[in-house]
Amino acid sequence: MNDLKLKDLRYLVAVADERHFGRAAALCFVSQPTLSAQLKKLEQTLGVQLIERAPNNVTLTSAGQEIVARARRILEASDEVVTLARSHRDPLAGRLRVALLPTIGPYLLPRVAPALRKALPRLELRLYEYQTAPLLEKLQAGQLDVGILALPVEAPGCDARELYNEPFTVALPKHHALAARKTLRVADLKGETLLLLEDGHCLRDQALEICSRVGTKDSQDFRATSLETLRHMVATGAGVTLLPQLASRGAWGNARGVAVRPFASPAPARHIGALWRKSTARRSAIEAVCRVIMEHAL
Amino acid sequence: MNDLKLKDLRYLVAVADERHFGRAAALCFVSQPTLSAQLKKLEQTLGVQLIERAPNNVTLTSAGQEIVARARRILEASDEVVTLARSHRDPLAGRLRVALLPTIGPYLLPRVAPALRKALPRLELRLYEYQTAPLLEKLQAGQLDVGILALPVEAPGCDARELYNEPFTVALPKHHALAARKTLRVADLKGETLLLLEDGHCLRDQALEICSRVGTKDSQDFRATSLETLRHMVATGAGVTLLPQLASRGAWGNARGVAVRPFASPAPARHIGALWRKSTARRSAIEAVCRVIMEHAL
DNA sequence: GGGTGTGATACATAGAATCTATCGATTTGA
C-alpha cells in the first residue's frame, strides 16, 4: 500500500526550504521530534534516505531533491483542491442545471428570468428543454439538478414541490362559432377536432384526458412538434386545441386567425412543479429558484 | 491547516469510479463504514458536499467531479514519488557526482574509468574538475558526492580515505644536464628555475614546499593554468617542474623536448584520497568506487 | 408488506502522531 501522507510531504518540503529541522518544524506548527520522527518514517516507507543529517548542515540526497520537486507539485495541487472546494461553498453560487418542459420553458422563462438573475446573481443557470421522460432520466442520472414539469410524476428518489397552477384555455380558429363566447366549458368541445402535440409531450396526454369525457374527434394524422406549429394549424381552421394559460399570452394572444378563450370556473388545469433528487446537494439553491418562480409565474 | 489526506482522496476516487460505497470500500481494502465516515469527514474539512447519496444511486456533485479530477492527478503524482523512490533504492545505481583535482582527473580517469563502468554498471558517474577550495565548498553544500584530492585536507563533517600514494617525478628540458641521470634527489634541484601552476592548485603548494628546503628560483612572472601548459614551458627550456607520477606517463612521457626522471627513494609524494560527507546517503556507492580506484590507480 | 440492498450510526480498539524531556554528537569560542 502506498502509505504516503500529504503531511509528511509538507514536512519534507519544509526541511528542503529551511535546511534545518527546528525551523522546518516551527513552519509546520509541530515539534522538532515530531517532524524528525515522521520524516524518518517517510524515508522508511519509501525505502530511500531523503535527507543527509549532519550537525549544522542538513542536505537533501539526490533522491530527496527529486522527490521534493514532485512533492511541491503535489502540495500545490492539494491546495488547489482546497481553494476549489472553498469556491463551491456558497450554496447560492455555481452552476444549476434546470430543465423545463417544451410547453413551459418558452412561456415561463421570459417572465422569471430577470427576477432570477436579480435574486440569485451568483447562480449560473444552465437551461434545458426536455419532455417528461428524458427529463426524469437525466435528473436521476445526475445530469440535471432540477426539472420543471407537470405534476404528479412517478420519480423514485425525488422530491417535488408545486410552483403554480396553470389553467388551460381553448384556442380556436378566429371565425369558429365558439369564438363568440367569452368563456367555454369542456362540454362545449364535443364533436370538435382536437389538434395535439406529438407523443411524449405530457400536454398531449393531459388534453386527451380532459377531452375524452366529452368526446372530441382526434386528428389522427397530425402531430405537432411544438405549440408554435399547433398555433399555425389552429389558424388554418384545422381544429381546436387546449393551451396552457402562460402560452396563451404572447405569440398566441396576438396571433391572427386564432382566438383564445378561458374555461369557465372550475377550469381544468395542470400543476406545474419542480422536481429534484432527494439527495441533491443543491437543495437551498433549488428552493431559492422555486421561490422566485412562484412569485413571478402568474 | 489543510488537513487533506491522500487516503481520503483515494476513497473519493474509488467512489467516483464505482458509484457504490461498498465496492469502493472493497477496492480500497477497508470496510464500508470506514470509507463512509472518512468521506463524510473529507466533505466536512472541505466544507462542500462531494457526493450525492441516494439508495442505489451514488452520484458526484459538480464540486465532487472537479475535485475528483484533481485528486486523480494528485494520486498519480504520489505514485510517481513511490516509483521514483524505488529506483533510488539500489545503492549502486543512480547518479554519483565525483569531482577530481585538475592535476588528477585527466591522468587517473583513463586508467580507472573502464574498470568503474564494468564494476558498477548501474552507477551513473558525473565527473567534475575543481581545485581543492571550490571542491570542498561544493562537497559540503551537497552539490558533490565525492571529491578525489590530495590529503590531508581540512573539511569538517567529512570523512576521508587514502586511495593511493603518488610519488613526484621531475620534468626537465631534454638537454638539461640533470636529464643524463637515471634518478634525482630533491637537493639536485638547487638553483633550478621551478615552473609552477597558478594559485589555487594544491600541486603548486606541494611543489613549493618540497623545493623550498633546497632553494630553487621561482619564475615569478609565469603561472601555468594546467599541466599541459607547463609541459610546453618545460620543453622550451624555461625551467623544470615537479610532476605527479600518473601525469608523467601518457603525454608527458612521450613529449619531445622533455625528460622525466624519478626521485631516488624515498621519493617525495602526495597522498591522493577520497573525501565525502559523513552524512552522505551514498556511502556504499562511494566505497565501491574507492575500491575500484585503489585497484587500478597505479 | 416483508425481503433485499445500501449507506449511516454506535461503540470499542488498535495504531499513529504528537508532545515533553533528555541524550549525544559536533562545532565554536574564549
Added chain:
DNA sequence: TCAAATCGATAGATTCTATGTATCACACCC
C-alpha cells in the same frame, strides 16, 4: 583545550483518529 551552544535523535506518555464489527434506517421491489 575545554566549556557552552547548537541541533537532531531517542524515550515514554498521551491524545487523536482511522478502522472494524454489529446494527440501524431507509427506500425500493416483488
